[in-house]
Structure formats: C-alpha cells, structure tokens
Amino acid sequence: MNKVVLVTGANSGIGLALCERLLCQDTEGLQLCLACRNMHRGQAARSALLTSHPEAQVALLQMDTSSISSVISAAREVRLRYNQLDYLYLNAGIMPNPRFDVKAFFKGLFSSNVITMFATGEGILTQTDGVTADGLQEVFATNLFGHFLLIRELEPVLCHADQTSHVIWTSSSNAHRSAFNVEDIQHLRGIQPYSSSKYASDLLSLALNTRYNQQGLYSSVICPGFVMTSLTYSILPSFPAFLWTLLMPLFWLIRLFTNTFTLTPYNGAEALFWLFEQNPESLNPHVKYHSLTSGLGNNYTQPRKMDIDLETSESLYEKLLQLESEVKKKLEEKLK
C-alpha cells in the first residue's frame, strides 16, 4: 500500500530536504504531495525531486496557509485526490521583519546563558507582524491557524478507525511560554509573534492528541535546530548569504558546545524523518522531538519534555474553534 504524505512549505529548506530524504528511503511506496504557496517554486522543487528520483510519485498542491479560502479549497482538492492521508507535515512557517538585538547578543555571549541563547535564540530576536487579507495576524495565520484549519478540513481523510495518521508540526526551541498569552492567541500585543505561534503549535499538538487519538489521528512536534535557510538568512538582512557561508567554520566550532546547530536542511529534517518511521501510538504527546547533530556531524533525534499543560492547551483549542466558526461565517457572507 502506498503511503500518502503531504508536506506544507515543501518547496525549500527543511520541507524540501524532508521530501528528498523520504524519497531516498522509499521511492515506490510513497505518494508525496508538495503543498506550496508559490507554484513556480513548487514546480522547481518537484522537478528537482524527480531528477534524482524519476520513478517517484510527486504531486503539487497550491496552498497559502495564511489564507482561509486557499486552505479550504486546497483541503477540498486533497479530499478529492486521496482517500486516506497517512502523514501530514505542517512545516510552512515565517518569521517576518526579524530584529536582531546586537547588544543583547554580546551581553549573552559573556553570560552563563550563552548555550541557551545559541540553542533557542532567546532574548535576542523580535519581529514586527503584519495583517492578512482575512484580518488575522500574519504569523499566527501562517504558522498556526491555517494549519489548524487544514487539519479540521482534512478530518475525513485523516481519521480512520482501522488505520493511524500522523500530523507532524515543525515547531522550534524558540517556543516560549512567556511569549504566549491564551487571552491574546494571535499575539496582537507583543513583539515575539514567532515564538508565540510555535508555543501555540506545541499546545495545539497536545490538544489534538487529547481529542483525536481515539479516531486514529496522532500529533507530534519537532524542532529542527538552527538551520541555514532563507528564514535564518533574513535575520541579518544586511548580511549576504555568502557571509553566512564564511561563518560556517565558526558554527561548526559552536556545534562542539551545542548539538542544536544542525545547520543544513538535511540535518534539520532528521526528527521529521525519524518520526516517519515511528509508530505514532508509541510516542509521548508531552515531548518535542529535536533534530541534533554532534560535533562529529552525526545526526540523531532526542525527545525533550515541553513546558506545556493540558488546561492551557484546551483553552487554546476552544479559542481556535471559535475563531474557525467566525472566519467561516465571514467567508460564507462574502460568497453570498
């Protein structure tokens, strides 16, 4: 039986590396569906995958996770194409207009917190959020809410009594409880929307397990570590990509002290790939699976307990359901 795997944000970085790794492991038993916002980049990614795996089944799906109507029509298309979805990788993500606090960075360098700073980016990054055409905060809509809506819309192909399906979120070690407020789930009043959205995905994953395990749907979260992709290049915009490459020896050195410097998309996709091979029923819903790379360059996956609780995860879930019904009502009115 072919396994059907859908990956959001599959046209670059960690998402594309995951697709490549999945096909390297099994070209014939997989049906890959690359869900991409930009179809030109999606086509390029599909062509690259087919060049190295000409026999593979790789389909494209247009989806902008920040747009309600786009997610709803993409989900409709998935329901038409597939009877069952085995893996849903929720990987698309943004960190818009990042601000790197140079002063806090240098202060952190000479503090006892230096390893945590390099592992999580804590205390040195803030962002300015935008608003989507649907009137939602952009980071929340892209990283979390669009994916939540997608799961809800895909229930018929994800929930089967006789077979399990696995939803896997690309979260981050930058997810902090302090950045999240259940009374402000869209993070309207803060300056760390990225951290808030990733913490919310950790909470949501727990709530999904509570509600859906009995229907065969399991959810897990991973952190890919610090990976050099367009997302990280944008953190220092005046720093061209080749300068990041020049810094690689320094990063390899830092990797001797923190195994979270996975650096390449291939390494960053380790936990995503590892989860593909696990029985979802055997996994712990309270842990995040971290992609790690040792000083010698060996990849492995390590579970680490998350700072989340059931009560907050349930409150978030209720708020997301409420927002879902509001946006759907608005959409129906617009279509009338």
Ligand SMILES: NC(=O)C1=CN([C@@H]2O[C@H](COP(=O)(O)OP(=O)(O)OC[C@H]3O[C@@H](n4cnc5c(N)ncnc54)[C@H](OP(=O)(O)O)[C@@H]3O)[C@@H](O)[C@H]2O)C=CC1
């Ligand atoms: N790089 C790192 O160090 C870390 C990354 N992560 C997470 O990993 C995930 C992948 O990021 P990474 O590979 O690093 O970065 P990339 O920028 O390379 O990949 C992000 C992907 O998300 C897609 N995307 C962005 N916005 C949307 C949208 N509105 N609708 C659909 N797709 C969208 C992008 O598509 P497009 O080409 O159209 O922009 C792209 O394919 C993200 O969730 C990120 O938060 C987590 C921890 C660390």
Ligand SMILES: CC(C)=CCC[C@@H](C)[C@H]1CC[C@H]2C3=C(CC[C@]12C)[C@@]1(C)CCC(=O)[C@@H](C)[C@@H]1CC3
């Ligand atoms: C220029 C030099 C010498 C160092 C670069 C320092 C930072 C730009 C870099 C150090 C730790 C990195 C990091 C992230 C971004 C870039 C750093 C702050 C993330 C916040 C990127 C997104 C994530 O989700 C986190 C897991 C990353 C944590 C580490």
